[in-house]
Amino acid sequence: MSVTSELERGTGSPDVATGIVDCDVHPLLKQGFASLYPYMPLAWRERFERKRAGQAAAGLIMRFAHPNGFIVREDASPRDGEFAGSDPHFLVSDLLDANDIGICALNSLQTGAMCAVLASADESLIIASAANDYYIEEWLPIDRRLRYAIVVPSQDPNASASEIRRVGKHSQICAVAVPPIAIALGNRYWWPIYEAAQELDLPIFLHVTGAEGIYAGAPMPAGGLPDTYIERYVTLSQAAEANLTSLIMNGIFERFPRLRVLFVEYGFVWPLPAMLRMDRLWRGLRHEVPWVKKSPIEYVAEHVWFTTQPIEEPADPRDLERIVKMIGVDNLCFSTDYPHWDNDMPMQSLRMLAPADRDKIMRQNARNVLRLS
Amino acid sequence: MAIPEREEILVGDAAELVEGKFKIIKQGTLNIGVTRLRDGTIRAVRNRCPHKGAAICKGIIGGTWPPSAPGDLAYDREGEILVCPWHGFEYDLKTGDELYRKVPTRLRFYEVIERERKIYLLVARGAADTQDSDASAA
Ligand code: FES
Numbered sequence: 001m002s003v004t005s006e007l008e009r010g011t012g013s014p015d016v017a018t019g020i021v022d023c024d025v026h027p028l029l030k031q032g033f034a035s036l037y038p039y040m041p042l043a044w045r046e047r048f049e050r051k052r053a054g055q056a057a058a059g060l061i062m063r064f065a066h067p068n069g070f071i072v073r074e075d076a077s078p079r080d081g082e083f084a085g086s087d088p089h090f091l092v093s094d095l096l097d098a099n100d101i102g103i104c105a106l107n108s109l110q111t112g113a114m115c116a117v118l119a120s121a122d123e124s125l126i127i128a129s130a131a132n133d134y135y136i137e138e139w140l141p142i143d144r145r146l147r148y149a150i151v152v153p154s155q156d157p158n159a160s161a162s163e164i165r166r167v168g169k170h171s172q173i174c175a176v177a178v179p180p181i182a183i184a185l186g187n188r189y190w191w192p193i194y195e196a197a198q199e200l201d202l203p204i205f206l207h208v209t210g211a212e213g214i215y216a217g218a219p220m221p222a223g224g225l226p227d228t229y230i231e232r233y234v235t236l237s238q239a240a241e242a243n244l245t246s247l248i249m250n251g252i253f254e255r256f257p258r259l260r261v262l263f264v265e266y267g268f269v270w271p272l273p274a275m276l277r278m279d280r281l282w283r284g285l286r287h288e289v290p291w292v293k294k295s296p297i298e299y300v301a302e303h304v305w306f307t308t309q310p311i312e313e314p315a316d317p318r319d320l321e322r323i324v325k326m327i328g329v330d331n332l333c334f335s336t337d338y339p340h341w342d343n344d345m346p347m348q349s350l351r352m353l354a355p356a357d358r359d360k361i362m363r364q365n366a367r368n369v370l371r372l373s
Numbered sequence: 374m375a376i377p378e379r380e381e382i383l384v385g386d387a388a389e390l391v392e393g394k395f396k397i398i399k400q401g402t403l404n405i406g407v408t409r410l411r412d413g414t415i416r417a418v419r420n421r422c423p424h425k426g427a428a429i430c431k432g433i434i435g436g437t438w439p440p441s442a443p444g445d446l447a448y449d450r451e452g453e454i455l456v457c458p459w460h461g462f463e464y465d466l467k468t469g470d471e472l473y474r475k476v477p478t479r480l481r482f483y484e485v486i487e488r489e490r491k492i493y494l495l496v497a498r499g500a501a502d503t504q505d506s507d508a509s510a511a
Binding site: 250251252254255283284285286287290291292293294295 | 437438439440441442443444445446447457460461462463471473474475
């Protein structure tokens with residue numbers, strides 16, 4: 001059966017085992033921060049309520065506000081006045097059923113930003129656990145196709161490791177989302193998280209939280225503060241490049257030989273210059289980092305994956321095919337980024353590729369990365 | 374099998390050749406560095422890096438920090454590794470291979486003979502007169 005005909009038919013009940021795997025879907029807390037209160041100890045709930053934490057959890061500063069007002073698609077709202085991504089039943093029919101998606105990885109940026117910098121370290125532990133319990137209880141029982149990347153309080157790696165061990169065995173947990181802070185991912189600071197993730201066979205998700213370039217403690221864009229949403233968006237992959245380099249040059253994949261890392265929503269053109277440059281420099285400078293035992297390109301092939309969205313669109317689509325080949329057809333995983341405005345939907349994506357390659361990216365590769373039980 | 378005609382080029386007294394340094398012999402288009410390895414072997418190397426053509430015999434002769442566990446540092450093979458002065462690629466003076474590469478580039482070695490305490494290079498007759506065009510000895 002060809003991929004195309006299967007896609008265009010729209011089966012209505014995509015199969016967990018064979019459907020498209022969407023590696024980046026963003027759920028929202030239905031009642032905002034207040035949704036987490038039932039999952040918190042009373043004292044913490046009272047503290048957050050008293051300080052009106054829900055209001056402090058808001059997002060972008062003016063210069064980085066989306067010029068059209070929202071980053072979520074207005075056509076993906078469940079009902080008038082409800083935010084896209086806040087209703088799991090609607091998401092299942094609007095995204096999964098309609099697009100032959102057999103598995104989607106839920107990735108809560110909202111709580112990621114709180115854990116990275118918006119909340120204090122102590123608060124972030126409570127928020128991460130409450131958010132994980134919220135999604136595990138209120139979303140995952142609804143459909144087996146829904147999988148969840150647990151969010152960890154990245155300001156405290158040991159607490160993060162405990163959280164991974166606390167909830168990581170649930171069969172619909174597919175990954176560990178590590179909200180980036182201003183410490184490069186190859187730093188020993190992160191070892192407890194990698195150890196726990198490897199122990200539970202969970203890959204690491206890296207994704208911007210939205211706090212980048214705004215709050216102290218979040219990763220900063222290189223070169224100076226961008227002026228606009230577009231400028232910031234274009235430069236967000238700088239942090240991915242820095243972190244990929246840091247992971248490899250610090251020998252993380254030698255230290256944690258079963259660790260898998262998925263770079264989510266950074267696109268997939270940026271790794272190419274980084275990979276080529278790492279390989280070239282490694283030939284002359286490897287003695288500075290002798291634990292990098294082989295070409296960095298080989299570590300990428302074995303341990304690192306990239307989601308496809310947002311897909312760049314060169315004038316000649318064959319250029320993109322060439323880039324896909326250079327990055328590695330086996331190392332790209334399809335993602336929609338639903339319900340955000342810059343989503344890539346399956347019908348339109350990567351049509352220039354040979355059907356077998358496209359099938360790998362849409363359905364197979366992610367099954368080698370996510371823990372799917 | 375016919376042995377190609379070869380000629381000898383005098384390098385100098387055997388005692389002149391010491392570890393850690395090349396003596397450079399230039400004759401016509403030939404440019405060759407000759408040194409003594411730790412084990413006493415005389416090594417003659419084309420003075421041109423297989424990567425981008427640097428005068429590699431002006432690089433460092435030293436050891437290497439071989440692949441090691443994260444955080445550990447080992448040191449090995451002192452005097453047997455040649456590091457290019459341009460981009461720092463490491464070459465094994467025993468085998469000529471670029472180190473740690475799945476498909477290594479290679480140094481070009483020349484044969485030497487020792488006679489009455491003098492060292493001679495053995496090169497194809499006329500080698501010093503031929504235009505040397507290839508960019509890589511790999
Ligand atoms: S020229 Fe020798 S390493 Fe580049």
